[in-house]
Amino acid sequence: xxxxxxxxxxxxxxxxxxxxxxxxxxxxxxxxxxxxxxxxxxxxxxxxxxxxxxxxxxxxxxxxxxxxxxxxxxxxxxxxxxxxxxxxxxxxxxxxxxxxxxxxxxxxxxxxxxxxxxxxxxxxxxxxxxxxxxxxxxxxxxxxxxxxxxxxxxxxxxxxxxxxxxxxxxxxxxxxxxxxxxxxxxxxxxxxxxxxxxxxxxxxxxxxxxxxxxxxxxxxxxxxxxxxxxxxxxxxxxxxxxxxxxxxxxxxxxxxxxxxxxxxxxxxxxxxxxxxxxxxxxxxxxxxxxxxxxxxxxxxxxxxxxxxxxxxxxxxxxxxxxxxxxxxxxxx
Amino acid sequence: xxxxxxxxxxxxxxxxxxxxxxxxxxxxxxxxxxxxxxxxxxxxxxxxxxxxxxxxxxxxxxxxxxxxxxxxxxxxxxxxxxxxxxxxxxxxxxxxxxxxxxxxxxxxxxxxxxxxxxxxxxxxxxxxxxxxxxxxxxxxxxxxxxxxxxxxxxxxxxxxxxxxxxxxxxxxxxxxxxxxxxxxxxxxxxxxxxxxxxxxxxxxxxxxxxxxxxxxxxxxxxxxxxxxxxxxxxxxxxxxxxxxxx
Numbered sequence: 001x002x003x004x005x006x007x008x009x010x011x012x013x014x015x016x017x018x019x020x021x022x023x024x025x026x027x028x029x030x031x032x033x034x035x036x037x038x039x040x041x042x043x044x045x046x047x048x049x050x051x052x053x054x055x056x057x058x059x060x061x062x063x064x065x066x067x068x069x070x071x072x073x074x075x076x077x078x079x080x081x082x083x084x085x086x087x088x089x090x091x092x093x094x095x096x097x098x099x100x101x102x103x104x105x106x107x108x109x110x111x112x113x114x115x116x117x118x119x120x121x122x123x124x125x126x127x128x129x130x131x132x133x134x135x136x137x138x139x140x141x142x143x144x145x146x147x148x149x150x151x152x153x154x155x156x157x158x159x160x161x162x163x164x165x166x167x168x169x170x171x172x173x174x175x176x177x178x179x180x181x182x183x184x185x186x187x188x189x190x191x192x193x194x195x196x197x198x199x200x201x202x203x204x205x206x207x208x209x210x211x212x213x214x215x216x217x218x219x220x221x222x223x224x225x226x227x228x229x230x231x232x233x234x235x236x237x238x239x240x241x242x243x244x245x246x247x248x249x250x251x252x253x254x255x256x257x258x259x260x261x262x263x264x265x266x267x268x269x270x271x272x273x274x275x276x277x278x279x280x281x282x283x284x285x286x287x288x289x290x291x292x293x294x295x296x297x298x299x300x301x302x303x304x305x306x307x308x309x310x311x312x313x314x315x316x317x318x319x320x321x322x323x324x325x326x327x328x329x330x331x332x
Numbered sequence: 333x334x335x336x337x338x339x340x341x342x343x344x345x346x347x348x349x350x351x352x353x354x355x356x357x358x359x360x361x362x363x364x365x366x367x368x369x370x371x372x373x374x375x376x377x378x379x380x381x382x383x384x385x386x387x388x389x390x391x392x393x394x395x396x397x398x399x400x401x402x403x404x405x406x407x408x409x410x411x412x413x414x415x416x417x418x419x420x421x422x423x424x425x426x427x428x429x430x431x432x433x434x435x436x437x438x439x440x441x442x443x444x445x446x447x448x449x450x451x452x453x454x455x456x457x458x459x460x461x462x463x464x465x466x467x468x469x470x471x472x473x474x475x476x477x478x479x480x481x482x483x484x485x486x487x488x489x490x491x492x493x494x495x496x497x498x499x500x501x502x503x504x505x506x507x508x509x510x511x512x513x514x515x516x517x518x519x520x521x522x523x524x525x526x527x528x529x530x531x532x533x534x535x536x537x538x539x540x541x542x543x544x545x546x547x548x549x550x551x552x553x554x555x556x557x558x559x560x561x562x563x564x565x566x567x568x569x570x571x572x573x574x575x576x577x578x
Binding site (some may be wrong): 123 | 386409412414427437440
């Protein structure tokens with residue numbers, strides 16, 4: 001009898017495509033993505049209304065100055081950077097997108113365990129790590145499609161509410177945001193998938209994944225942020241006490257160890273890196289508004305690298321940790 | 333006549349979880365072409381043995397070969413030569429029987445998955461179910477599609493874990509007929525079961541496991557010759573009790 005040996009790439013594609021088809025059929029992910037689009041759209045419209053308010057105030061003030069025969073240049077026109085309006089979209093991806101990715105990862109593992117199909121796949125002639133890789137690639141593909149849908153929909157809406165079309169440069173910035181988002185959501189999908197695959201029951205795995213996410217993504221940065229003395233007073237401690245810059249630096253030098261520890265806690269969050277990168281690329285953070293893309297990238301490539309390495313590291317752990325067959329039949 | 337190389341061969345194969353020994357060193361040969369019934373009470377270690385032989389679990393000690401391939405040294409070659417039907421398989425509910433089978437055929441590396449699926453559906457007489465969603469199936473229908481995924485690549489050794497569990501009498505009868513057909517094609521079948529009546533009708537040899545130890549292993553012919561008077565049920569009760577006492 002000829003030996004059966006499927007190609008590795010063929011097996012990966014078979015598993016990933018099956019996952020994608022299943023997700024498309026049960027529509028949970030589709031509805032979740034549409035909910036994300038809707039939430040992002042609400043943020044976008046809110047931002048647009050605020051901007052229109054600023055523009056109207058400026059127009060009224062300008063008209064008043066002109067009516068008084070004064071120079072309208074005395075007041076600055078509000079700057080309009082359409083991509084800044086995507087702040088709400090990014091924040092929705094950070095929170096809602098993360099929840100969707102964790103749940104999608106859980107579902108990818110729980111369904112296979114409960115249906116015994118995991119045992120059927122693992123007794124096929126493909127290495128066990130290839131199964132994990134196929135699931136992660138499937139998750140990344142879903143994240144890529146869902147994010148593309150969210151960004152294209154909000155991009156079109158942006159044109160509608162602002163009346164300004166996005167340029168080639170803007171499209172490039174959106175593409176970078178999309179890439180960072182795919183890394184971010186894939187990492188969280190992998191976390192949900194891995195823990196749901198290994199835990200005694202998949203639901204326990206999902207709870208662990210959420211607990212970890214809340215701890216690392218929400219609690220740790222908040223602790224780090226709170227530990228920053230400069231954040232304890234509105235406008236900053238040093239500014240309020242009128243401490244000169246040189247003196248500030250001298251004081252800070254005495255707390256270098258503390259500051260490294262505090263910053264370490266703050267930057268442990270993958271969400272923080274996603275936010276720092278996208279806020280800079282889209283010009284949402286004032287420091288980077290209108291800054292050339294190459295300058296932004298030179299400064300923020302570390303955040304993108306962190307997102308990439310974080311996804312890669314989590315993926316590596318999932319691929320290397322053996323699957324416990326005693327848990328194949330445990331349902332959710 | 334049995335072939336020289338056994339389809340399944342174990343030497344001192346054991347499995348422990350920490351201090352708990354699930355399977356004591358097991359040495360067993362199942363010749364090619366046999367329908368081997370593996371009997372034992374719940375928790376005797378039957379499923380663990382199948383999981384060791386299908387490479388789902390790594391042995392604690394000892395060795396095992398299936399279709400001439402070592403479970404630890406050649407897991408991919410071994411998996412290419414086996415079919416496996418776990419207990420209570422549910423498959424992918426959202427997909428039709430054909431879509432489920434195509435998926436597993438592709439993962440098995442079958443040269444022409446569409447043809448292999450069609451032939452298997454015909455062989456099991458379930459072509460009428462092919463384009464219905466598995467989620468709408470009864471337990472018996474699901475079991476037949478589960479069996480189809482296990483044989484569509486024409487494996488040398490087929491592992492069935494409690495294949496009659498939850499089936500109605502007609503389902504059991506249909507399954508028996510399929511096992512007979514597969515046996516007729518020369519396939520070796522290794523079957524975990526509780527049903528002594530099924531063993532008596534379908535199997536050519538049996539092994540009895542009690543608390544992780546093999547306490548009996550012989551051909552059905554020998555059982556019939558030597559234990560005709562006591563019957564299979566009494567034989568099973570006797571050897572299982574002796575195994576517990578040991």
